[in-house]
Amino acid sequence: MQPATTPRAVRARTKAPAPFSATAAKLINQILAEAREQLLTELSANDSIIVLHGFDATTKRVSSNGEFLYAHDDKGNQLAMYRRHTYPELWNDMPHMRLHWHPARWNGTETFVDTQGRKWARDTGFMVCDDFGQLVQVGE
Numbered sequence: 001m002q003p004a005t006t007p008r009a010v011r012a013r014t015k016a017p018a019p020f021s022a023t024a025a026k027l028i029n030q031i032l033a034e035a036r037e038q039l040l041t042e043l044s045a046n047d048s049i050i051v052l053h054g055f056d057a058t059t060k061r062v063s064s065n066g067e068f069l070y071a072h073d074d075k076g077n078q079l080a081m082y083r084r085h086t087y088p089e090l091w092n093d094m095p096h097m098r099l100h101w102h103p104a105r106w107n108g109t110e111t112f113v114d115t116q117g118r119k120w121a122r123d124t125g126f127m128v129c130d131d132f133g134q135l136v137q138v139g140e
Contacts, residue, residue, distance in 0.1 A: 052112040081108035
């Protein structure tokens with residue numbers, strides 16, 4: 001004897017909403033950016049949380065060649081990354097520097113500005129490109 005089956009309810013498919021117009025999308029992005037900026041300012045002021053601003057999309061500039069990458073904006077944010085394809089002759093007299101060179105290794109510095117205008121800087125340490133094209137930190 002076969003078990004009784006009940007028919008499965010069929011869901012009605014609804015049409016996907018129409019995408020926003022370019023004007024609406026621009027306004028939504030502006031509102032989100034302003035809301036985020038206000039929230040970050042309030043968090044920094046009220047809770048003593050340090051919030052580092054990212055690169056300003058309007059004023060960000062990037063320059064690059066095979067050995068150097070530099071990005072900066074008008075707020076004071078900077079990223080400077082460099083690598084050397086060949087061993088620098090200057091380092092021949094500095095044995096301790098031999099461990100620092102590798103043609104795939106990048107080094108750099110980052111500087112970001114917080115909500116109170118203070119600059120925060122750090123050395124990126126040694127980095128290499130992973131299989132996905134992302135720079136990742138490696139040990140010495």
